[in-house]
Amino acid sequence: MEVFLIKALQLMLSLSILVLLHEGGHFFFSKLFGVRVEKFYLFFDPWFHLFEFKPKNSDTTYGLGWLPLGGYCKISGMIDESFDTEQLKQPMQPYEFRSKPAWQRMLIMIGGVLVNFLLALFIYSMILFHWGDDYVATKHMTQGMKFNTEAKALGFQDHDILVGTDKGEFKTYDGDMYRDLSTATRVDIIRGGKPMSLNLPGDLDMLSMIKESPRFVEVYIPLQIDSVMKDSPASKLGLVKGDKILTVNGKKVESFNDFQLEMGRVNDVLTAATSHQDSVKALTASVEYVKASGDTLKNSVLLQAGDEGVKFGFYNHPVMLDYKVTHISYGFFQSFPAGVKYGWNVLSGYVGDMKYVFTKEGAKSLGGFGALGSLFPSMWDWHAFWMMTAFLSIILAFMNILPIPALDGGHVFFLLYEVITGRKPGDKFMERAEYVGFGILLLLLVVANLNDVLRFFGLM
Template identity: 65%
Template structure:
């Protein structure tokens, strides 16, 4: 429960900050051009508010709603999610949005997106200035990578050291490495001390590469015990630091990922168990380990059973809750060279801009997968976003995640969907080109359609979270 609360608190803090600044962008340009802002709210307030106040000599009511799905600025003379059509029936006033020139209205509408994008670049710059940048280059991973059968069919072999592709050298073993592998036609690896070229199609399915079990490629981590959790199944079985796991329930183990895969198979058996005997069989854990004893290498057989824990991390377990089987040990991570780069204050700004633009371009490029069946299943809601935050409070990770969410918020809001900023921008561009406004009836119906699309996407994303928690998808 503690982990859940830490993640939830970070998520709420980040979203609140981003929503306030996003709406602040609309507020700033509205005030700049003399447009009245009737309400400025964090979260939505159908029926009632948690808090609100209106300063003297101010036209704006500030408040906090009870429904944490975003926030809003209610701008006079504008058709928005408030659907205040009565106001639009009255003669236009000089202080209303609709009375301003098209270019002023355009700036008001892109104000939120602009603030979110600039905020993300600023956060990235300050993170680089404060903490610098640390990464491990794949070519410095001396024990190489592990590949699944699809990768091996293309010519990769376990323990190949990835160097780069015809599109460029790999900087680290994160998302850009997988994008490079998906789009490249040549991949350069080091095998047995020699650099080789592996020809690839150039159009691999990135989503499939990441979702396959096991994954297309992942760093090799040996199945050597680094530490054993107190009161865990591993401790009860007698597993010790530096033990090398050779097999699990008769299946050969040559890496930590292979161990995880076999433990996952046991979890599947446990989930599908129909009888007590099936449950006992699924929980059984027989390990063959290699252990150094007084300078000699001994092979031992350890017997016990997995611990069944909640897949959601909650305790105590409730009936029907999704489960996973664990032993309770941490693997020994290979010690590779870490590349560290420090940035001066002025150096951090161009580096932050470059970093942010790279994140945005990768995110935009990945959007094409959303229109596939698997991509739709990968859509995540509040639970998926919240799970991305670290389980312990870490300011560096928090700010990096906040910057990433700020870029997502900016991009999603500029999409040309009615009810989003991008929808209003689209209609304003039409007005500037055609020299006439869309009719108010058209704008009202477009707003209804846009709100419907957004609600549908929100329901689908959060339903996916529930189905993932239940191990259905």
């Protein structure tokens, strides 16, 4: 429960900052061009609100809603998600959105996206200034990688050290590495201490590479028991630091990667169990292991089922601690171009990956608030918090600029049409478009959060 609350609080704080500043972008340009803002709300307020106030001599009511799905800035003379069309039946007023030139209306509409994008670049810059950039380069991962059967069919072998592709040298094990591998025609590796290259097809499906179990490529993690949890299955077997597990349920486990795969299989069988007897059978594991003294033993033990899957009860030695860490420090002024480069790389990668959303597996990958919350660490970590906030800011900026009615991008699309053709879409058309766009957004919201629920119950 504590972990859930920490993740939820981080998500709430992050979204509050992003929504507040996003709506602040609309607010700024509205005020700049003399457009009246009737309401400025953090969170939505259907039926009632938690708090609101209106400063003296101000046209704007500021408030806090109860539904934490976003926020809004209600602008006079504009058809938006409030669907307030009564004012549009009245004579046009000089302080209304509809009375302003198209270029001013366009700046008002892109104000939120602009703020979110600039905010992300600023956060990345300040992260690099304050913490610098720490990473383990793939070429310094001396244990190499663990590959699945598809990768091995292309010529990879376990323990190959990845260096780079024809697109350039890898930085570390991350999404960029997968993107490069999926489109590369050559990969450079180190095998047995000798540099060599493999040919790749150049059109691998990155989503499948990541979603397959086991993945196309993972960091090779030797199976080394570091410590054992009290009253756990591992402790009941008498396992201690230095002991080595050989097999689980007859399956050889040569690495911690193999061990996690076997625990995943046990969890799948447990999920499919329809009776208590079936559950006990699924959790009963046969384990062969070697003690530090050299004795080989084989025993059965009842594994533990928890919220996060089946547990064996030991901590593996974190192999990343054995590798050289590359640290790059940035001065205050150096951090800005570095932050812009980092943010632009994140944006281009995210945009490039959008093509997978329109596939069957991509649709299953959509996530709602549960998926977003799970991205935050289980312990409060300001570095991770700001990294995630910057990433969400880029997502919010990109998603909002899509030409979907009800989003900022939809309004911009119709404004561009007006500028090009010289004809302004009718109010009735805009109202209907807003309803259609709002329906699309609600559908996406339902699908994304339904995916979260299905994943929670192990049905996806």
